[in-house]
Amino acid sequence: MKTYPFRLTNFHLDILKEIGNIGAGNAATSLSKILNRTINMNVPDVQIMSFDDMMERLGGHEKEIASVFIRIEGDAPGSIFFVLTPEEASMFISDMIGVEDNHLQAPPYNDLAISAYMELGNIVSGSYLSALSDFTNLNMQPSVPSVSIDMVGAILTFGLMELSNISDQVILIDTKLTDELDKYSDITGRFFLLLDPDSFDKIFDSLGIAEDDQNR
Amino acid sequence: MIKIDDIVKVGIADLNVVQAPQKIRTSGLGSCVGVVIFDVSMKIAGLAHVMLPDSNMFRGEQLNRAKYADTAVPDLVEAVLQLGGRKYALKAKMAGGAQMFQFTSGNDMMRIGNRNIEEVKNQLDLLHIPIVAEDVGGQNGRTIEFDPSTGLLHIRTVNQGTKEI
Numbered sequence: 001m002k003t004y005p006f007r008l009t010n011f012h013l014d015i016l017k018e019i020g021n022i023g024a025g026n027a028a029t030s031l032s033k034i035l036n037r038t039i040n041m042n043v044p045d046v047q048i049m050s051f052d053d054m055m056e057r058l059g060g061h062e063k064e065i066a067s068v069f070i071r072i073e074g075d076a077p078g079s080i081f082f083v084l085t086p087e088e089a090s091m092f093i094s095d096m097i098g099v100e101d102n103h104l105q106a107p108p109y110n111d112l113a114i115s116a117y118m119e120l121g122n123i124v125s126g127s128y129l130s131a132l133s134d135f136t137n138l139n140m141q142p143s144v145p146s147v148s149i150d151m152v153g154a155i156l157t158f159g160l161m162e163l164s165n166i167s168d169q170v171i172l173i174d175t176k177l178t179d180e181l182d183k184y185s186d187i188t189g190r191f192f193l194l195l196d197p198d199s200f201d202k203i204f205d206s207l208g209i210a211e212d213d214q215n216r
Numbered sequence: 217m218i219k220i221d222d223i224v225k226v227g228i229a230d231l232n233v234v235q236a237p238q239k240i241r242t243s244g245l246g247s248c249v250g251v252v253i254f255d256v257s258m259k260i261a262g263l264a265h266v267m268l269p270d271s272n273m274f275r276g277e278q279l280n281r282a283k284y285a286d287t288a289v290p291d292l293v294e295a296v297l298q299l300g301g302r303k304y305a306l307k308a309k310m311a312g313g314a315q316m317f318q319f320t321s322g323n324d325m326m327r328i329g330n331r332n333i334e335e336v337k338n339q340l341d342l343l344h345i346p347i348v349a350e351d352v353g354g355q356n357g358r359t360i361e362f363d364p365s366t367g368l369l370h371i372r373t374v375n376q377g378t379k380e381i
Contacts, residue, residue: 151358153244154246154248
């Protein structure tokens with residue numbers, strides 16, 4: 001194992017950004033299709049940060065979020081979190097299945113709403129992952145998705161388990177959602193890609209980039 | 217005059233100690249375990265936010281001892297003693313170790329919450345510190361706050377309200 005994550009240069013981070021961008025473009029297209037409105041995903045932000053800072057990005061450890069978690073299996077394992085506030089998730093779900101009271105704001109949650117949200121996360125992550133897989137020529141398969149509506153800290157630490165055996169810092173590939181129309185103007189939807197430490201070398205190798213490449 | 221924050225916050229894979237009137241708190245425990253070691257008559261308490269069970273799993277360069285149950289618990293006890301806690305009077309409370317996502321996959325990482333609970337208990341046992349209260353397992357995130365003046369651990373969840381143990 002190379003010294004994760006400190007030996008990565010800006011060049012490497014740019015490549016990760018590009019990878020995130022390709023995945024997000026694909027994911028935005030499928031999300032727009034499901035919701036029948038144009039959802040854009042911003043150019044991802046790739047940063048190396050502490051675990052606590054990562055939680056702060058989503059509004060703090062205790063903030064309540066609705067998340068779909070998907071484990072990436074195959075050549076370059078990792079974790080994907082699709083995250084919305086419970087209110088936003090409820091709006092998305094209403095648009096998907098056309099029922100108004102499928103709320104995720106407070107328990108007990110409607111089974112149909114959970115199931116729809118899981119499917120939403122599944123489709124979005126699947127398209128993200130297939131773009132990633134095509135680009136890197138690596139085999140990356142999504143696991144069965146899982147939904148949790150709970151605190152940011154409680155949910156996201158789950159994606160940190162593998163890498164926390166290497167480091168106290170995370171390379172976060174963070175993509176924000178935006179809506180072209182007004183309805184979701186305030187969406188704080190996020191798409192987090194957390195690759196396992198060993199997966200970085202796999203991806204760079206597959207793209208023909210040496211781990212100590214200092215280009216640019 | 218130096219202003220002392222009323223509540224000391226402990227981050228992920230971190231530990232700290234306080235003395236009343238200060239309280240100590242950690243937020244968003246999922247599979248992580250929050251373990252409190254305290255001496256109630258001295259009104260001293262320490263809290264660790266443990267992420268993983270076994271420091272032998274660490275493959276990196278600089279070990280953060282507060283991250284792993286097997287190193288964090290002894291360090292926490294040491295920190296409480298340093299502040300004036302008395303070894304024979306120490307007691308423990310713990311919360312966390314949930315399984316946030318349900319999977320059928322056999323990946324060991326998926327049941328990390330249980331392993332964290334087991335290792336924290338094992339370490340407390342080795343140090344002969346009794347666990348007087350616990351709220352562990354389940355599928356809920358928890359935020360915990362300990363008041364060393366009362367010895368009560370306040371637990372907040374998103375889906376199951378709050379309680380004190």
